[in-house]
Amino acid sequence: MDISHIEHIGIAVNSLEEAIPYYENVLGLTCYAVEEVADQKVKTAFFKVGDTKIELLESTDPEGPIGKFIEKKGQGIHHLAFAVSNVNEALSEVQEKGVAAIDKTGRKGAEGLNIGFLHPKATLGVLTELCSE
Template sequence: MKVKQIEHIGIAVKSLDETIPYYEALLGTKCYNVEEVAEQKVRTAFFKVGEVKIELLESTDPEGPIGKFVEKKGEGVHHIAYAVDNVNEALTEAEESGLRLIDKTQRKGAEGLNIGFLHPKSTHGVLTELCSEGDK
C-alpha cells in the first residue's frame, strides 16, 4: 500500500457549533464545509491546514461510533486518515499483510471520498482511515 499523504485528522467533539469558532480562531481560517453523513451517524466540519485537513466529528446519535467514543473517552483525536489511490486495493493489501480490518470493502465518507478503516488493535492503537477519491 502506498500512502500519498495525510488526508485528514479526525477529532471527535460534543458540538460543532461550540467547537468550530475555536478552530477558526486557532487556525486563522474559516470552516469550509459542514455535512452530515447519515449512515455513519455523524456531522462533520472541515478546515484546510496546508495540504492536510482537520475534520471535526459530532455524533447525531449517542449510539453511533462518535457518540460512543465521546461518552467513553471524551473529546479528542479519533483517527488519522491517509490518502491512497484505491481504498479497496489498500484494504486487501493491509489484510494480506496481517492487519485487522474494520471494513472489508470501501464505503462512502464525507466529501464524496471512499473510505475504509483499519482496526486500532493492529495499528498500534491508532484508528486508521484510508481514503481515495470517489468512484475508484
C-alpha cells in the same frame, strides 16, 4: 500501498457549534464545509491546513461510533486518515499482511471519498482510515 499524504485528522467534539469558533477565531482557519453522513451517525466540519484537513466530528446519535467514543474517552483525536490511490486495493493489501480491518471493502464517507478503517488493535492503538477519490 501508495500513501500520498495525511488526508485528514478526525477530531471528536461534543458540538460543532461550540468547536468551529475555536478553529476559526483562535487558530485562524476557515471552515469550508459542514456535512452530515447519516449512515455514520455523524455531522462533520472541515478545515484545510496545507494539504491536510482537520475533520471535526459531532455525533448525531449517542449510540453511533462518535457518540460512543466521546462517552468512553471524551473529546479529542479520533482517527488519522491517509490518502491512497485505491482504498479497496489498500484494504486488501493490509489484510493480506495480517492487519485486521473494520471495513473489508471501501464505503462512501464525507466529501464523497471512498473510505475504509483499520482496527486500532492492529494499528498500535490508532484508528486508521484509508481514503481515495
